[in-house]
Amino acid sequence: MTLRLRVATRKGLFTLTHRSGKWQIGEPAFLGDPVSMMLDDPRDGTLYAALNLGHFGVKLHRSRDAGGTWEELEAPTYPTQPEGAAGPPWKLVQIWSLEAGTTSEPGVLWAGTIPGGLFRSDDHGKTWQLNRPLWDCPDRLGWFGGGYDAPGIHSIIVDPRNGKRVALGISCGGVWQTEDGGGTWRNVARGMRAGFMPPEQAGDPNIQDPHRVVASPGEPDTLWSQHHSGIFHRPAGAPEWNEITTAPISNFGFAVASHPTDPKTAWFVPAMSDQKRVPVGGRLVVNRTRDGGRTFETLAKGLPQHACYDLVYRHGLDVDGTGRWLAVGSTSGGLWLSGDQGDSWESVAGNLPPVYAVRFAN
Amino acid sequence: MPKVIFASHVQRHVPAPDRVVDGGTVRTALDAVFADNRPLRGYVLDDQGHLRKHVVIFVDGARVTDREGLSEHVRPDSEIYVLQALSGG
Numbered sequence: 001m002t003l004r005l006r007v008a009t010r011k012g013l014f015t016l017t018h019r020s021g022k023w024q025i026g027e028p029a030f031l032g033d034p035v036s037m038m039l040d041d042p043r044d045g046t047l048y049a050a051l052n053l054g055h056f057g058v059k060l061h062r063s064r065d066a067g068g069t070w071e072e073l074e075a076p077t078y079p080t081q082p083e084g085a086a087g088p089p090w091k092l093v094q095i096w097s098l099e100a101g102t103t104s105e106p107g108v109l110w111a112g113t114i115p116g117g118l119f120r121s122d123d124h125g126k127t128w129q130l131n132r133p134l135w136d137c138p139d140r141l142g143w144f145g146g147g148y149d150a151p152g153i154h155s156i157i158v159d160p161r162n163g164k165r166v167a168l169g170i171s172c173g174g175v176w177q178t179e180d181g182g183g184t185w186r187n188v189a190r191g192m193r194a195g196f197m198p199p200e201q202a203g204d205p206n207i208q209d210p211h212r213v214v215a216s217p218g219e220p221d222t223l224w225s226q227h228h229s230g231i232f233h234r235p236a237g238a239p240e241w242n243e244i245t246t247a248p249i250s251n252f253g254f255a256v257a258s259h260p261t262d263p264k265t266a267w268f269v270p271a272m273s274d275q276k277r278v279p280v281g282g283r284l285v286v287n288r289t290r291d292g293g294r295t296f297e298t299l300a301k302g303l304p305q306h307a308c309y310d311l312v313y314r315h316g317l318d319v320d321g322t323g324r325w326l327a328v329g330s331t332s333g334g335l336w337l338s339g340d341q342g343d344s345w346e347s348v349a350g351n352l353p354p355v356y357a358v359r360f361a362n
Numbered sequence: 363m364p365k366v367i368f369a370s371h372v373q374r375h376v377p378a379p380d381r382v383v384d385g386g387t388v389r390t391a392l393d394a395v396f397a398d399n400r401p402l403r404g405y406v407l408d409d410q411g412h413l414r415k416h417v418v419i420f421v422d423g424a425r426v427t428d429r430e431g432l433s434e435h436v437r438p439d440s441e442i443y444v445l446q447a448l449s450g451g
Contacts, residue, residue: 055446
C-alpha cells in the first residue's frame, strides 16, 4: 500500500506519496485557499477538506476519489443566536479539527470549531448538528480564545472501542469527555496548571490551554498534552494529569504525537517560550519519550541545526498507523519526514506555504 | 427590477451569475437570488444571516452600512454590487 501524507497549508492542500523509497509531492488542491484541516476517513477512503476563505467563510469539501475530484458540502452552521446570548457570536470561524467515528458508525464525523462548538454528522458530512449539551453548558462561557479571538476545539479523540466515548482538547477550555456520545460532558483537565493565569486560578480545569491533546488508538485511555504551560500526561485510570518536567531543551511547544499502540511513546517539538515562538538556539529538534515521560531523547539528525526559526504548530506533527513514520511541518513552510520513529529526518520540502496540519492517510 | 452583480472573485468558488430580481431592499433582493442559488448564500452571509465580515455591498455607488439587517432600500433600476472587501486580504 502506498503511504500518503496530506499537508494542509495557508495556500492549498498538498499530497505526498512515498514511491520507490522517495517522497514525491503532487499538485495541490485548492491552490491559493487556506485549508484549516483535512481528514482521510480510514473507514471508506473519503477525503474531507475544510477551507477558511478570507472573504467568504468556512467551506467543506469532500472527495470520494482520494482528491481527484471534489464536491462542496454545506459547512456546519450555528443556529440562530438568541438575543442577548452571552459569549462569542454564534458564527463559524474555523473548522479546527475533523475526526471519523468508529468502524461501527459508518458516516459519523466530528468537527471541532472556533468559537467552541462541536458538530456531528451522521451522513458523511452532508448535514451537521451542533452538540447542544456542550454548547449550552454554562462553563463554556468561562472559556476564552488562545491565539484566536474566541475559544476553539482543536483535538477530538474518539475511542475506537466505543464511539460514545469522545475526548476534546479546547483552547482555552481544558479537556472534556463524554461517555454517552455527547449527551453529557465533564471537564477532565484536573491536574493541569495554567501559568498564564493569576495563581489562584492556575488550577481551574475550565481555563486550561492544552495546545494539543492526543491518545494512542491502541490505548485511548492514556492522554498526552502539549499545554501552553508545559507537557502533561494522564495515564489510563489516573484521576488527574501529571506535569512532565523532564523534557530537555524546553517544555513549551504546540504539537504532540502519540505512538499508535504504545502509549508510553510520544513525540514533541519544543519551542523557546510563549514570548519567543521559535526553536531554541536556532536548532529544530524533536523530543521523544519511550517511558511515559520519565526520560526523553532529543532527535536532531537531518533537521536544521543553524539559523532555523520554523515553528511547528499544534497539528504540524503526526505519526502514521505503524508508528514508524513521522512528519513535521512548520509555519515557515518546511516539511520533514522520518521513517525510523524520529531517529533521522529528511527535508522533503522547504518552501511550502505556512503549514497548518500534516496527517498520514492510514 | 434591481440587478445584483457578483464580483468575479466569488465565482472562482461558486457560480454566481448576475441576476435581475424582485426586491425593495438589499435583503429581499439577495433572498431572491439565494432562493435559486442556495450554495451562494453561505459565501455572502454568515450563520446569522449577516453580511460576512469581509464582504461589502454597494447600491448605486453607496456602501451598505446595515450589515446585519441589510435594510437599505433599492429602486427598480438599482445596481447592487457584491464584492470582496480588501480587509479580507
